[in-house]
Amino acid sequence: MPGMNGLDVLAALPPPSRPLSILLTAHDSFAVRAFALNAVDYLLKPIDDLRFAEAVERARQLLRLRAVDDARAAANAPTKHLQxxxxxxxxxxxxxxxxxxxxxxxxxxxxxxxxxxxxxxxxxxxxxxxxxxxxxxxxxxxxxxxxxxxxxxxxxxxxxxxxxxxxxxxxxxxxxxxxxxxxxxxxxxxx
The missing domain is CATH 2.40.50.1020 (LytTr DNA-binding domain)
Incomplete structure (x- = not known):
């Protein structure tokens, strides 16, 4: 990516709007920064198919949890009634x-x-x-x-x-x- 890497893009986004992310790289030196930005997983190249499938499943589980949290927040949000x-x-x-x-x-x-x-x-x-x-x-x-x-x-x-x-x-x-x-x-x- 010219000018920015994946971590820079994540860091530029406000935390509530950051997508779930799995980082793929050949460098292990960015792992601490990746997890500080709440990356779901950090995979080193060459990747193993089983390890990749585990990371994707973890992202799916987190996505389901977010959906449940969003539904609870919507249900508990004060509703505006006609005044x-x-x-x-x-x-x-x-x-x-x-x-x-x-x-x-x-x-x-x-x-x-x-x-x-x-x-x-x-x-x-x-x-x-x-x-x-x-x-x-x-x-x-x-x-x-x-x-x-x-x-x-x-x-x-x-x-x-x-x-x-x-x-x-x-x-x-x-x-x-x-x-x-x-x-x-x-x-x-x-x-």
Missing amino acids: KFSVRIGHRTLFIEADSVAWIGADGDYAVLHAGERTYIVRESLHQLAMQLDPARFVRVHRSSIVRLDQVAEFQPLTNRDALVRLRDGTPVRVSRTYIDSLLSALHAAG
Whole structure:
């Protein structure tokens, strides 16, 4: 390689973006530097097929471990949940704080935010909103409604295995049997 060797290239890369590397060389004097740069292996020419296969297998194992670590990091990364709803009214756009919304109902392909005495239509489906909201604060209770957990004042089972929740402002919201268990779990977790 003109101007740089493999070790120089590795050293020039920031540590998080360095690829897994197996160094092949005729010189044993670079081994310490290679391992300082986290090389997977350092093979001297002429190479033995078995030794090369071992180095490649070690690299594969490390690659699998990196994938597991990356998946764990992604799972533990804090996710950004919707904090404000963007509501278009004519030529204006209002921003409604999620904390002011007691519950959300479906209206076809739109969602209706219920915030105090006011309602706002959002041009998103209930399904899309449910995926953006913090599940520790908002829970889907029916195919056509989501409630904010801290607004639930009462839970009442019905004879058809559905239920009814009454919000703090007195609003009744039907809970379908499909969502009862997740609602009760979320309410108990919220304490």
